[in-house]
Amino acid sequence: MKQIKNIIPVIFLIFVSLWLRLINLGYSNYQGDEIKALYRPQADQSMIDFLLNQRKGPIQFLITYCMSFLNPGYDNELLLRLPFAIAGILAIYFFYKFIKLEFGNEIAIYSSLFIAINGLFVALTRIVQYQSFVILFSVLALYLITLSTKFEKWRIYGLYLGVFCWSFSILAHYDGVFITPFVIYLVYRWYVNGESSYEHKQIQHLFFAGTIFLVLISIFYLPFFFSVSESTKAYWTERISKQSVSSTRTFMTYNPLFIIYLYAALGLLGLSRIKENFLVLLWFLFPLLALETFVGNPGTHIYTYILPFSVLMAFGLEVFQKFIFNRFPAKSQYINNFCLSLIYISSFLLSHLLFIDNQKEYPWENKRFLSLELKRQSRQSLFGFPYYRHWEKVGAYLENTGKNGYFITNEKQSITRYYLPGSYKNIELHPYDNQAPGYIYIIYIQNPQNGNKKILDKDQIYWEKLYQPVKTFSNHGRVVTTIYRLSFADWEKETRLIPSVQ
Numbered sequence: 001m002k003q004i005k006n007i008i009p010v011i012f013l014i015f016v017s018l019w020l021r022l023i024n025l026g027y028s029n030y031q032g033d034e035i036k037a038l039y040r041p042q043a044d045q046s047m048i049d050f051l052l053n054q055r056k057g058p059i060q061f062l063i064t065y066c067m068s069f070l071n072p073g074y075d076n077e078l079l080l081r082l083p084f085a086i087a088g089i090l091a092i093y094f095f096y097k098f099i100k101l102e103f104g105n106e107i108a109i110y111s112s113l114f115i116a117i118n119g120l121f122v123a124l125t126r127i128v129q130y131q132s133f134v135i136l137f138s139v140l141a142l143y144l145i146t147l148s149t150k151f152e153k154w155r156i157y158g159l160y161l162g163v164f165c166w167s168f169s170i171l172a173h174y175d176g177v178f179i180t181p182f183v184i185y186l187v188y189r190w191y192v193n194g195e196s197s198y199e200h201k202q203i204q205h206l207f208f209a210g211t212i213f214l215v216l217i218s219i220f221y222l223p224f225f226f227s228v229s230e231s232t233k234a235y236w237t238e239r240i241s242k243q244s245v246s247s248t249r250t251f252m253t254y255n256p257l258f259i260i261y262l263y264a265a266l267g268l269l270g271l272s273r274i275k276e277n278f279l280v281l282l283w284f285l286f287p288l289l290a291l292e293t294f295v296g297n298p299g300t301h302i303y304t305y306i307l308p309f310s311v312l313m314a315f316g317l318e319v320f321q322k323f324i325f326n327r328f329p330a331k332s333q334y335i336n337n338f339c340l341s342l343i344y345i346s347s348f349l350l351s352h353l354l355f356i357d358n359q360k361e362y363p364w365e366n367k368r369f370l371s372l373e374l375k376r377q378s379r380q381s382l383f384g385f386p387y388y389r390h391w392e393k394v395g396a397y398l399e400n401t402g403k404n405g406y407f408i409t410n411e412k413q414s415i416t417r418y419y420l421p422g423s424y425k426n427i428e429l430h431p432y433d434n435q436a437p438g439y440i441y442i443i444y445i446q447n448p449q450n451g452n453k454k455i456l457d458k459d460q461i462y463w464e465k466l467y468q469p470v471k472t473f474s475n476h477g478r479v480v481t482t483i484y485r486l487s488f489a490d491w492e493k494e495t496r497l498i499p500s501v502q
Helices: 002-022 047-052 059-067 077-103 105-117 119-124 131-150 152-172 174-192 196-226 230-241 247-254 259-294 299-327 332-355 391-400 413-419 460-466 488-495
Strands: 367-369 372-374 405-409 424-426 440-445 469-475 478-486
Touching: 002 077, 002 105, 002 332, 047 059, 047 196, 059 077, 059 131, 059 152, 077 105, 077 131, 077 299, 105 119, 105 299, 105 332, 119 131, 119 247, 119 299, 119 332, 131 152, 131 174, 131 299, 152 174, 152 196, 174 196, 174 259, 174 299, 247 259, 247 299, 259 299, 259 332, 299 332, 332 367, 391 413, 391 469, 391 478, 440 460, 440 488, 460 478, 478 488
Parallel strands: 405 424, 405 440
Antiparallel strands: 367 372, 440 478, 469 478
16 A cells, blocks of 8 residues: 555656646747757858857757758657657656655655646747756756765766766756756765775866866867857847846746745745755755846746755645644644645646647636636747647748748747748848739738737738738637738838838
């Protein structure tokens, strides 16, 4: 009976991890920075030049490069996202193994479940982005170095493999540095646990491991920082200095309703056991202070401190269970099971509604969770949620018109550059030759990713009133994409200005 009781949480962890990361994975069009993560060098551009010209580490681009052998056109969103989803699933597994080694099975289960059902982590594993691999390699580094401190057969291999994984997490993104406090502690524990007669060899191993770490990250980052472009510097400066959406709002977008209050309550309870989780607290505070003090726009990088905070929450949950046991000893088991089910099952169902169910597409549309309303969000840079605007069909429709032409849309330019055929140009970027044949297509997107509701400062009501749609695309009976066709004369009337010929 006890064995069954212990295995049920593990089965639930496996189920929610797989379900929330794999079901309907290919439903959405590319969103956020997914297109920017594809390996698409310019003509005659070498791989090295391409990688050094990016704003991030090379791992995500190397992965999409490898996937290009299976899907050269990157037109299969499911296939491209699959490695990142698998990395996210493996990250939960190794996170569980690491926390179990350090703090025991119960803390490992509770904290891993918090990660598995947290909307931010779900979203990050459902897109083509670096975060899944940062988390995977970071957790692997901590797990392997922990093994080296606890088991003699892992003492050397674990240290070197752990350092190797840590360097890869940083090569995925600079976020990999935020596990530094725990790594330093583990390396210190590795050193003091060794036999004093082998002190010289221990110092040698630490020196070689440190050298390997520095060499691996320097191979890329030294030439990267020496060749960084002005646009990249401007991007970093803006991220650091520009105040944007608060981290609280970012968290609540991906985890609405009661989740933030649950996290706050359990995290505070977890602090009552600070002697046991002091290192986790340091791990949590390092990215928290760095991002919230020195970075004006942390964005979704808050995942770096939510990861260790989930361990503090697990400790808080144990404190709450102990209180229930002391207060209601006769009924403590029933109350405990009810509370655990309420916390984890309701959180799982909420994440399912947000990320898997696509009858309505939160956060671009209102949605209901039981009797509670989830209100649509107007902010940009939302990703991982269901989002389908039939862009591949829009591209096919334009291609089948058989004419070169122009279009204008209220959607992000990065999306149109990828999905629409090269024979059609964005008229905002490429003024047309007024002698050219063809039409100008108005592509109006409901709830675009950039939040723009107007084309030429005119909303859809205006276009509907004057022009008949030539094509519409719907999701579950709701029109999400509408195409209007304008002649050049219509276009000139709308703009009241004849564009210059290039």
